Amino acid sequence: MDNKTSRISILAAFFLNSLTAIAIFVTTQMFVRIIFALRYTNSELFSTMSEHVPYAIWNALRFDAQTSAYAVLPLLVLALVTVAIRRTSVVLSIARIYTATLATLFLIIGLADIVFFGNFGEHFNIVTFDLMDEEPLLIIKGIWNDTPIISILVAAVIVGVVAYRIIKYFSIDTIESAVRQKVAISLAVVVIPISIRGNLGTFPLRAEDIYVSQSTMLNACVPNASFMMKKAWSEKKKQFKIYTTEQLLAQYGFADIDEVKATWLSISTDSARQLSVYQTLYGTTPTEPKAQGMNVVVILTESWSNKLIEYERLYDMDLLGEMRKHIESDICFRNFVSATNGTIDAVEHLTISAAYQHMFTSKYRNVEYPTASARLFKQNGYETSFISGIELSWRNLIDVLPHQGFDNVIGKYEMLEMVPDAECNATWGVYDHEMLKFINNRLASEHDKPQFILALTSTSHTPFEFPSNYPFGHFELNERTADAFATDDATTTDYLHGYQYESNELGRFMTRLKASAAANNTIVAITGDHNIRLILPYTDEEMWWRYSVPLYLYTPDSLHITADTTRYGSHADIIPTLASLTLPSARYFKAGQDLLADSLTNTIGINAEYIISDMPHDAVQRKADALNVLKKIYFSEVFRE
Numbered sequence: 001m002d003n004k005t006s007r008i009s010i011l012a013a014f015f016l017n018s019l020t021a022i023a024i025f026v027t028t029q030m031f032v033r034i035i036f037a038l039r040y041t042n043s044e045l046f047s048t049m050s051e052h053v054p055y056a057i058w059n060a061l062r063f064d065a066q067t068s069a070y071a072v073l074p075l076l077v078l079a080l081v082t083v084a085i086r087r088t089s090v091v092l093s094i095a096r097i098y099t100a101t102l103a104t105l106f107l108i109i110g111l112a113d114i115v116f117f118g119n120f121g122e123h124f125n126i127v128t129f130d131l132m133d134e135e136p137l138l139i140i141k142g143i144w145n146d147t148p149i150i151s152i153l154v155a156a157v158i159v160g161v162v163a164y165r166i167i168k169y170f171s172i173d174t175i176e177s178a179v180r181q182k183v184a185i186s187l188a189v190v191v192i193p194i195s196i197r198g199n200l201g202t203f204p205l206r207a208e209d210i211y212v213s214q215s216t217m218l219n220a221c222v223p224n225a226s227f228m229m230k231k232a233w234s235e236k237k238k239q240f241k242i243y244t245t246e247q248l249l250a251q252y253g254f255a256d257i258d259e260v261k262a263t264w265l266s267i268s269t270d271s272a273r274q275l276s277v278y279q280t281l282y283g284t285t286p287t288e289p290k291a292q293g294m295n296v297v298v299i300l301t302e303s304w305s306n307k308l309i310e311y312e313r314l315y316d317m318d319l320l321g322e323m324r325k326h327i328e329s330d331i332c333f334r335n336f337v338s339a340t341n342g343t344i345d346a347v348e349h350l351t352i353s354a355a356y357q358h359m360f361t362s363k364y365r366n367v368e369y370p371t372a373s374a375r376l377f378k379q380n381g382y383e384t385s386f387i388s389g390i391e392l393s394w395r396n397l398i399d400v401l402p403h404q405g406f407d408n409v410i411g412k413y414e415m416l417e418m419v420p421d422a423e424c425n426a427t428w429g430v431y432d433h434e435m436l437k438f439i440n441n442r443l444a445s446e447h448d449k450p451q452f453i454l455a456l457t458s459t460s461h462t463p464f465e466f467p468s469n470y471p472f473g474h475f476e477l478n479e480r481t482a483d484a485f486a487t488d489d490a491t492t493t494d495y496l497h498g499y500q501y502e503s504n505e506l507g508r509f510m511t512r513l514k515a516s517a518a519a520n521n522t523i524v525a526i527t528g529d530h531n532i533r534l535i536l537p538y539t540d541e542e543m544w545w546r547y548s549v550p551l552y553l554y555t556p557d558s559l560h561i562t563a564d565t566t567r568y569g570s571h572a573d574i575i576p577t578l579a580s581l582t583l584p585s586a587r588y589f590k591a592g593q594d595l596l597a598d599s600l601t602n603t604i605g606i607n608a609e610y611i612i613s614d615m616p617h618d619a620v621q622r623k624a625d626a627l628n629v630l631k632k633i634y635f636s637e638v639f640r641e
Contacts, residue, residue: 007083009174012181014079014095015188017171018072021099022195024163025068026061028103029224032110033060039114041217052213052413059209059222062198066205067226069195071102076192088173096171100164106226107159111152113225122399123220123228126235126363202427202463207231211393214413219393239363240356245633252625257633263626266602277634283576283590290559291582295443295451295522296377298574299436299509300346301502302460304528306334306548307536308499315481318473319500322507323552331553331563333595337607338530338549339571343456344395345608346529349571350454351386351404353591355631357608360400364639368403371589371638373575375405377452380583383407387439388456389415389430406454425465428458432502433467436509443518450521450582456529459505460498472500486537495535510554523581524554525574547607551595555581561596568612569595570605591627 046053075095082091113124120127175181198205210222245257254260261280262272272280309327312319320327339349340357348354352369359365369375374384385408392398392411401409412429415438416422422434439455459466475496477489485492506526513519528549538546551569555561561581572592579586580594593600604613606624613620 006174008181009176010088011079011083012175012184013088013172014075014082016175016184017092017095017167018075018079019184019188019191020167020170021072021075021095021102022065022068022191024099024103024166025071025106026064028106028159028163029064029067029110029226030060032107032114033064033221033224035111036114036117037221040117041221045215045217049213049215049218052215052218056212056218056222059212060224062205062209063222063224063227065195066198067106067224069192071106072192074098076188092171092173096164096167099167100160103163104156104160106224108152108156109229110225111155113228115148117220123223124225125228125232126239126361128229128232129236208391208393211391211398211411211413214417216398219398235358235361238358238361240358242636242639243632248629248632252629254626254629257629260626260629263622264630266623277630277637281589281591281630281634282587285580285583285586285588287585289580289582289584290561291523291555292584293381293450293521294556294582295453295518296382296578296582297439297443297451297453297455297522297524298350298578299455299457299506299524299526300343300350300529301457301506301526302343302529303495303498303532304460304502304526304549305499305532305536306336306528306550307545308496308532309334309550311484315475315484317475317496319475319496319503320507321473321500321504322511323503324507326507326510326554327550327552331555331561331565333551333553333563333565333567333569334548335566335568335605335612336527336549336551337544337547337570337605337610337612338528339606340608341530341533341547343461343529346571347395347397347456350574351401353572353575353589353631355628355635360396365396365400366403367638368405369638371591372404374401374452374454376575376579376586376588377583378405378407380586381449382452383447383449384452385410385442386454386456387415387435387442388412388458389424389432389435390428390456390458423467425459425467427463427465428461431467432457432459433505433508436505437512440509440512440516440518443513443522444516457502460502462494462498464494464498466497466501470497470501472497473504475500483537485535487535492535495532499532513554520556520558522554522556523578524552525578526550526552527571527574544610544612547610553577563596567593567595567600568603568605568614569593570607572606591631 075098078091078095082088116128117123175184194200211219212222213219243251249256249260257277258269258273261275262269265272265280308319311317339346344360345357348359351373352359353371378384384406386401386406387410389412391413392409398409398411412424415430415435419434419438422430424430435455435457439453442453443451477492510524513522513524531546531548551574553563570592573595576588576590576592577595579588581596593603602613602615604611604615604620604623606627611620611624
């Protein structure tokens with residue numbers, strides 16, 4: 001055997017051993033999953049959810065294959081070492097011990113996760129790492145008292161021994177056959193990278209793939225403990241820091257909390273001293289609002305840019321489609337900005353008026369926030385719904401939203417259960433045109449209570465996938481538009497198609513609504529989650545466009561609502577405006593303005609990075625700082641409760 005052949009034979013053998021190790025790791029994790037299912041589910045679940053079970057099993061295998069493939073990467077390094085030093089027996093022994101040890105760890109972590117689930121009703125999450133901050137002796141005592149530690153250790157020893165014997169039996173140090181060498185190497189080169197990515201489609205395997213049905217317990221059977229531990233650690237790293245009142249005052253340059261309250265409310269310090277933080281942040285709606293008892297629909301639209309409305313006129317582009325006539329005939333605030341520049345942040349602001357970013361992925365995600373918009377409407381006689389075509393495991397929505405006053409949380413699988421023939425795409429879920437028709441039908445059906453609906457679109461998010469043969473409006477990219485966009489024509493076209501699709505379908509939604517009986521008893525607010533990104537350039541003089549989204553508002557003609565659409569505003573103003581329009585004498589979180597109020601002056605729109613207002617910059621920045629301090633102090637108190 002020549003030197004080259006010998007090295008290839010060793011490498012092929014170790015690649016094959018790595019595949020054997022993956023099989024052992026996957027089997028171990030599936031064994032843990034079976035224990036989990038036996039403990040927390042029953043046969044009735046799998047019979048009633050039979051159509052979703054194959055998908056659940058497939059995704060479970062994908063999660064196990066991914067963690068297993070990551071686990072064998074050190075074995076591939078050992079393979080290279082072996083090829084270099086030619087000491088196959090020593091390295092092979094190390095590889096066997098490593099495989100047995102990892103299989104044991106997979107079992108221990110998995111069983112620990114089962115115990116954790118029994119205590120907290122969830123897999124490993126960010127709270128897991130908070131336990132590490134406790135007194136070590138108390139942790140040890142708690143583990144000893146609450147965990148079948150002896151049984152777990154015995155099981156671990158058994159799995160370790162079995163895994164070692166299996167890998168010892170199947171592992172080899174060389175492969176002499178050239179054909180077998182090619183097969184082994186080819187399999188490893190294909191299987192391991194695909195397993196790590198977890199998917200051959202658009203996205204790699206991700207947390208959203210946990211959600212395979214509307215059944216919480218079937219979804220809980222999908223992930224493994226290792227993946228959930230990694231997810232929890234990722235959320236831990238993004239955890240926001242909570243400061244004391246004194247630290248916040250020093251950070252923002254206020255002398256005391258009374259100065260903060262006075263600055264936000266534009267009153268004297270003496271008057272502010274009489275108010276608590278709660279009184280400063282809460283307001284009361286009119287006793288006889290103009291639209292009392294009417295349905296309220298808020299649609300948060302992916303990348304619905306304000307600047308592209310300008311481009312319609314400047315470059316003779318058909319970008320708004322069916323929505324154009326509604327914007328022209330109804331109320332549309334153009335001096336308007338998003339809360340931040342991310343979708344989940346916009347959702348958090350519209351649902352709970354979040355004081356921090358990433359609250360839905362924090363350890364406080366299941367707190368029942370008194371600031372929740374859905375709870376406000378629910379307490380005032382509304383049926384409340386969150387509706388989107390996406391898989392609701394995205395950013396923990398399926399875990400968070402039921403705690404925030406939503407009676408119904410409807411995503412891809414829930415919608416498909418109610419509308420089986422709804423058209424989906426492979427990227428995000430149910431197409432937005434189907435989702436919007438679903439809302440139309442919901443408003444048209446009879447209900448005992450008025451409806452509050454918060455909807456989130458998704459189809460206009462990259463990577464784009466639109467319905468086949470969709471009738472996009474006309475636009476032309478040429479020398480005249482060369483400076484209008486910052487990307488190549490192909491990329492620009494994709495983004496403009498997304499904007500066209502979303503605008504046109506919003507317009508169709510409004511056309512259907514206005515033609516129905518719901519037109520007389522429904523208020524609709526439509527805004528963008530953030531400005532369209534990537535394709536639009538911004539000069540220093542027009543930087544505010546980077547943060548600008550429109551706010552479209554429909555009110556029935558019978559209300560005779562008029563508005564000063566030159567006012568400045570932001571996402572923070574949407575719920576105060578709608579609550580003041582529909583809810584009588586309701587106490588609400590007033591971190592924004594009622595944009596329809598006759599007495600409103602000195603308006604302001606606050607984005608996390610940019611502020612627009614008709615006030616001097618220094619004064620408006622001070623007000624924004626005061627609001628930040630007040631919200632963070634208030635939410636800190638809510639966290640402690």
